[in-house]
Amino acid sequence: MKTINSLILSLAALFVLGACEEDGDKYYLSSLTSNELIASTDNIVLTEATAQKNVLSLAWTDRTLAISNPNFKPTNLLKTAMQVSLSEDFSGTIVESAETSLSKTYNGAELNIVANNLGVEANVAAKFYFRLKGTTGNNIDPAYSNVEAVTITPYELDMRFANVLDQNATATGMTLFSANTDGIYKGFVGVEGWFNFLVQEADGTIWRNDNETGMPFLLTTAGDWKCWFPGTAGCYYITFDTNSKQWNGLLIPSLNVSGDINATMTFDRTSRKWTATFNADATGTITVRIDGTGKLYDHTCANLNDNGGYDIDDTKAKDTPVAFSGSNAALSFGETAGDITVNVPQTGECTLSIDLSNPQQWTATVEKGGSVEPEPEPEEGQYLYLPGIGPDTEWAYDHKIEVYYKEEQKYAGIVDVNSKYGNYAMTLFSSGNEWDTSRMYTIAKDDAASTAESGTLINGQGTNIPAPDAGLYLFDVSLKELTYKTYALGDNIYCYYGIENDNSFNPIASTGTAGEYSGTITLATDSKWGAKFYVENAWTAFYGGSDGKLYYNGDGIMLKAGTYTITVNLIDGTYSAVQQ
Structure with a gap:
């Protein structure tokens, strides 16, 4: 690890007249004047053996946007790019990549491509210069970070x-x-x-x-x-x-x-x-x-x-x-x-x-x-995919819920929501098909009633569905009834014992592991209708189960009178009930 020299450049504040000007108010946008760049090493020898291994990381401090009026919140205009050059003043060829986080990691192959694009001869060490470029508008001069130098020896492509x-x-x-x-x-x-x-x-x-x-x-x-x-x-x-x-x-x-x-x-x-x-x-x-x-x-x-x-x-x-x-x-x-x-x-x-x-x-x-x-291929209609619900720059198809009532086309499952664009769609396709909307579900373009919590779907391409705030949610969707509901997972789930004349909901606390809850319950008599786990402290969405497996809207879990240590994992779809 090299010794880092913290070089912070003083940059002039950048001002842009805001788009809002009402009743004489004017709003100005300014960017901060420094942004420190740090490299993880200053010398790398690339080989084909390290092509898929991470060889260089760069990190930088957060460049934020300030606004003259705290009650006015503009869109984020800041665009950040990583620049690489063979000249310290960046007067020659520059390889540039857009960045959206506060760090960038190159594997060997990626860095070797940069070297090739800059015209560096294979197996010859050369000094590469890295810096950040930040802009807040097309007509405004960019702001730059300090420059980090790294000696890199590329291999032949x-x-x-x-x-x-x-x-x-x-x-x-x-x-x-x-x-x-x-x-x-x-x-x-x-x-x-x-x-x-x-x-x-x-x-x-x-x-x-x-x-x-x-x-x-x-x-x-x-x-x-x-x-x-x-x-x-x-x-x-x-x-x-x-x-x-x-x-x-x-x-x-x-x-x-x-x-x-x-x-x-x-x-x-x-x-x-x-x-x-x-x-x-x-x-x-x-x-x-x-x-x-x-x-x-x-x-x-x-x-x-x-x-x-x-x-x-x-x-x-x-x-x-x-x-x-x-x-x-x-x-x-x-x-x-x-x-x-x-x-x-x-x-x-x-x-x-x-x-x-x-x-x-x-x-x-x-x-x-x-x-x-081999893992069997999913049956037609086994999953409902939620592209746009995750943080991906592209609409990835890695978030899905599973059918629980096939005849009624009902789907449910726990989803880790972190929507980059704040909206998503539903589709029966497991990957993109932009033109066929027969398996796509959205909301109508004039639908003002549907929210992130619940709403009415249409079969086709309308308006994307509003996404809940980041966190774990239970999704319950009916493609036959064209409805959807979401339930936020909180610090507790609630166990209904299934005992006659006892309609109480008994909280079971989160363990800190996503989707997992654990606690002690005591049944005064045998469970007549079976224990169920409700996501809310109400008669709404619940899981039942048997033989250690959980099922959405499933039958109650039959327990004898006694005290149990209960552990439930809603993501894995498992439970255990150990009698003390």
């Missing part, structure tokens, strides 16, 4: 590889490979239906969907649209061609094994492995063939919809033979199956695995024991 990013430009761990370093990348991925993604080359170039035509499978480096997959989740073989600016995805629904064993393989999206379990009669080598029929999706599968956008038409996908050949240590992928020899380590239950996670080398192995069943 390997343009054979490209990273698959999610819709928030975060690495997914999936990589494509260009064997001839010609900008044509290929590889296997495991994705959800409608998965939105970007592809980043080693030099930092990010490819996305063409937003001028909007047609899927066409590429550009401009705009902000994402590429997206068809609605079917599973294994896809991608050909991503940055020269022709097109990509295609070959969906592989299943693979069949023939030869010395006969089996149907299953795919695990997380590990990107195909597996099949079989019983071996003897140890030694066996010969297998692996093939199937895939469906090829490209831009010819696009349909123009009524909203002026494009859908992917599954009926236009082309049936395509898929098969593996080659050696078990270096599989080849194509349309014709070849004999593959693998070693069987034991008699009895074994698992044949095809590992596609390394884009340079696909392998086939046989391992002892049975395969672990």
Whole structure:
């Protein structure tokens, strides 16, 4: 860790005439005059081994906005950017990135891209200069922080590889490979239906969907649209061609094994492995063939919809033979199956695995024991997603509630609310599909009655739903009745014992762990109707359960007379009742 020299520059106050001027009042906006930048180290040697490791962090003090009248609250006009240059006075080329927090962390690959964009030779140490730039308006001179110097030795970019990013430009761990370093990348991925993604080359170039035509499978480096997959989740073989600016995805629904064993393989999206379990009669080598029929999706599968956008038409996908050949240590992928020899380590239950996670080398192995069943794909309508309810700059689909009454289309669940924009929508899609509103739920544009606590939904794109303040909430939604309710989780939940002539609510306190409550309860007699846990001190939303599992609106938990230590976790959906 370097010794930090705190250099605080005195900057002139910046004033902007406010937009509000009534009854002679004038409001002025001013920014503070200093902002200290601190780097975590002053010397870094980058290598491919540290590409995905955090190697440099920078932090700074809060730059706030002050207002001459405390009763007037303008929108936040401050924009902050990190600037990097090879010249201390920043007179040469500058690499700039917008920042929204009070720190920035680079991993090795990200910092190596900065070095490449500044023209630094690989394996040669150079001094890089970092500073913050702050602006409060287009016509106002920026304010700058102190400058931090860091010596960095970059490594040579390997343009054979490209990273698959999610819709928030975060690495997914999936990589494509260009064997001839010609900008044509290929590889296997495991994705959800409608998965939105970007592809980043080693030099930092990010490819996305063409937003001028909007047609899927066409590429550009401009705009902000994402590429997206068809609605079917599973294994896809991608050909991503940055020269022709097109990509295609070959969906592989299943693979069949023939030869010395006969089996149907299953795919695990997380590990990107195909597996099949079989019983071996003897140890030694066996010969297998692996093939199937895939469906090829490209831009010819696009349909123009009524909203002026494009859908992917599954009926236009082309049936395509898929098969593996080659050696078990270096599989080849194509349309014709070849004999593959693998070693069987034991008699009895074994698992044949095809590992596609390394884009340079696909392998086939046989391992002892049975395969672990992959997580089943969610059923249609199992979850209701709440994009916009979280802090994401993009509308991420990682907050969801689960169906609890399928016939009535009712959903409920605990959600950690921290909405960046103060509003959200509901959708039955697990990832973005901007044009199909048939599964989207919002509120009507003229709806003045719906609030963050409750309201009436419409099926389609209206106005986004107001989000509650940050915190944990129980959401209860009916898509059949088109209604929603939210309940804030407080310091207590309330246990109704289910005892005759006792309608009391008995508080159980939070443990400090999100969604968890624990305390002691005493039942004078056996619970007749079963104990239930209410979120509020009222006959409103509650959980029942059995065998340690909680269920929203579930049956009461049958307890005998006695004293119990109760622990309830509403997020995990579990409870314990230990009699003393």
